[in-house]
Amino acid sequence: MARRRQLYEGKAKILFEGPEPGTLVQYFKDDATAFNAQKKGVITGKGVLNNRISEFIMTRLAEIGVPTHFVRRLNMREQLIREVEIIPLEVVVRNVAAGSLSTRLGIPEGTPLPRSIVEYYYKNDQLGDPMVAEEHITAFGWASVQDLDDIMALSLRVNDFLTGLFLGVGIRLVDFKLEFGRLWENDEMRIVLADEISPDSCRLWDIKTNEKLDKDRFRRDLGKVEEAYQEVARRLGILPEAGMRDLKGPETMQ
Template sequence: MNRRRRVFEGKGKILYEGPEPGTLIQFFKDDAAEPGIAGEVIDGKGVLNNRISEYVFSHLNAIGIPTHFIRRLNMREQLVREVEMIPLVLTVRNIAAGSLSRRLGIEEGTPLPRSIVEFSLKSDELKNPLVTEEHITAFGWAMPPELDDMVALAIRINDFLSGLFLGAGMQLVDFKIECGRLFEGDMMRIILADEISPDSCRLIDLQTRQRMDRDARGGAAPNAHSEIARRLGIMNENEPARAAGPVLVK
């Protein structure tokens, strides 16, 4: 196996140095990424998230939405552009669920009058608190033009994902994205980074209204990931969802 230097490790992924300057290798782990099930390993989840995220990012690249994705390397790894991550999480909501329902007392499953984009500070220690544009610009996490670019990206991605999942018999409730600054010479632009997978989306089946996503926990979780991949035509039912990872250089 290849020997690589680890750059960063999060809940669901590890970033390693890439083969060329300005690139990283993104490795998808099997670890459960949701609060309350930390430490749980879901066999094959990383492979499924890698393939689903590859599928989505490839289509986003094709329609002109800038992303860090270059290509998939194997069952668990992607080659991506190295970016300066902006410490914000954007949540795009189409239907009331999760923290929105709890905060505002809106019944889960209620369609929203329009899609809502929320900002959270990316901090596991603080549990990703909601922040306003005033907070973001005052503390220098992003500038107003960058916020405009991120919101514009989020809305375009929402339009694409809503249609993609609808065609596969699923409804997009909400999703989370992260963005980064890509520097090319003297130019800088905001691009989509991280991943889009069942770990970052809420989806429900159009017919049964059952959850098929990161809320389908425990024993249901691997089945949900597999079903989403099957519906999108990414992996067939007999394809193994396992692969080994690289050896870490201390």
């Protein structure tokens, strides 16, 4: 495998220089973290599954006109993406009360919300990704009013599509996190969907049993974490061709 320069390593992914200008290679790790990295572990095969699930979803979203950074999957653990200027926000779309929303507002987990709610969090691990309002975002220059209009429209469109996609395979989309970036093409800039969409970034419950099929199984020590991720991939019809065999990580050049 060719040696290439590592540009960034996050909690779940590594970014490498891409084969051509304006591209990156995104490598999916098996590492798992929760509670702003206070809890750490490994979910065997998670990187392989998240790579495939995110590829599937990003491809389907592109088919309905949602712009994304995804170009193509390269192998079991890597995908080619466009280089974007990441907007320092986590955009959380909620359909059912769960997680921090239940804790903050005292709403029992599992309560359907009157309508989908979109929340913004400032991407800063040291601060614990605090929740912020549009006033903070525009005042501090993280995104413009027009950027936020685009982000809101795209987030709700993604929510509509994913809700139907998962409903079709017996899964309730409780909530999920999105990230966005600015893609520059010549002098034109547009907001595109970035990062990943996978059981790492979504709460997914079985419609009939409410069984959790996402990273909450790791957060809450529920067990059978690998099986839950595999079940999501199985229902979407995208289990890896070679099964769950692992791959060595790419060599890095310092």
